[in-house]
Amino acid sequence: MNTNINPPKENWSSLLQRPTKTFEVVETTVSSIFDDVKRNGDDGIKRYTSIFDGVELTDIKVTDEEILQAENLISKELKEAIQVAKNNISKFHSSQKTKTYKIETASGVFCWQEKRPIQKVGLYIPGGTAPLFSSVLMLAIPAKIAGCKEIILCSPPNKKGEINPAIIYAAKICGVTTILKVGGIQAIAGLAFGTESIPKVFKIFGPGNQYVTVAKQLATKFGVAIDMPAGPSELLVVADDSANASFVASDLLSQAEHGTDSQVILVTTSKKILESVELELVKQLNSLSRKAIAEKAIENSKLIFVETKEVALELINEYGPEHFIVCTNTNDFYIDGIENAGSVFIGNYTPESAGDYASGTNHTLPTNGHTKAYSGVNLDSFLKAISFQKISKEGIQNIGKTIEIMAEAEGLDAHKNAVTLRLNNLK
Ligand SMILES: NC(=O)c1ccc[n+]([C@@H]2O[C@H](COP(=O)([O-])OP(=O)(O)OC[C@H]3O[C@@H](n4cnc5c(N)ncnc54)[C@H](O)[C@@H]3O)[C@@H](O)[C@H]2O)c1
């Protein structure tokens, strides 16, 4: 792992660069697959599933029988764990419901906002290197609480043309309406354009590798909304002498094992912790089943020492990590000062994995610095806010003149006239 002592500010942007390919590099592949799927529908979907997933699909849709079977293929213990996670995720997302307030902005002028669910949503569930059934919970639970009617799920099939049963089981208990065996760029294209088997949706959600993420970004060109770019996983831990080096290393490795293009960073004001974490990383890495992946991700990663917590905070905000763990004896300083992060984990007993699975918060989060402008998935991601207004005769008398003056100043006579006619009618 790359160690950096007091890196000068002018080097921060190169030091903090993500290992993902740039948008431009992936865009050409994405565009050509989009074109094909748009023109050839299911045939295009099957072609890329054969190329990228190595399987010749006959049916794209998961059948009722496969849904029934899935339940028998997973253990009672896993079903119970999924249920506990589901309860916590439901509690947290239900608490995000907001009340409607009717405001009288001027006497007789009433304004309010009401939220309505997005009717057709597409959920992408990663399945390339690991079947992330936990992502089903993170997306389908808030979609259902919001009241979305059609919830379409896409996930890549394995070499036998199957989707992992835990993904199917989670989808079933969370109210997903259609499950499709398609992943990668071709899945996003299918959801964006619609094919014989894949319904076109209004908004696409979910995490994925760099190909999926660029595909989602490109899909917005064709009139589909997306949650945000939620690409290869990242974690930044800030730690001082009060941290437990073994815990810190375990958290760093938890995100490194996601993919070779994951990135994990330790920022510390303690050289002692830096050295201990480095030793722990080597020790713990050896026992991982996904050692090769984590090892590659560790090559992209950094251990950074800075002299003060003020410099540490500035660097962290510049990076804007997807996940941010704070293990110091000045935690409040970082909590108050954090501007750019997807999800924050506080103290020695809050592993990042808790948020990935079961504490209740959402694990679908912006990466690649997009925390500077985007939020992670939450209940509002599945809703639209519609504003309403009702103006009485008294109300139009109160604000009519203001509207007339402004419309005239913009040179928009018809706008002014719509008010003048009503004001004259009151005389
Ligand atoms: N940010 C978040 O909220 C979040 C949450 C969970 C997971 N993740 C990330 O999701 C990713 C999951 O990645 P994954 O690969 O395991 O699964 P995935 O389902 O995202 O991608 C697999 C698919 O990518 C396509 N693909 C693979 N190589 C390709 C190539 N060279 N060209 C075109 N298409 C190609 C294939 O169709 C394959 O089915 C990881 O990077 C993980 O870190 C992010």
Ligand SMILES: N[C@H](CO)Cc1c[nH]c[nH+]1
């Ligand atoms: N850490 C991932 C988000 O970057 C989410 C996840 C799912 N399963 C395990 N982890």
Ligand SMILES: [Zn+2]
């Ligand atoms: Zn994870």
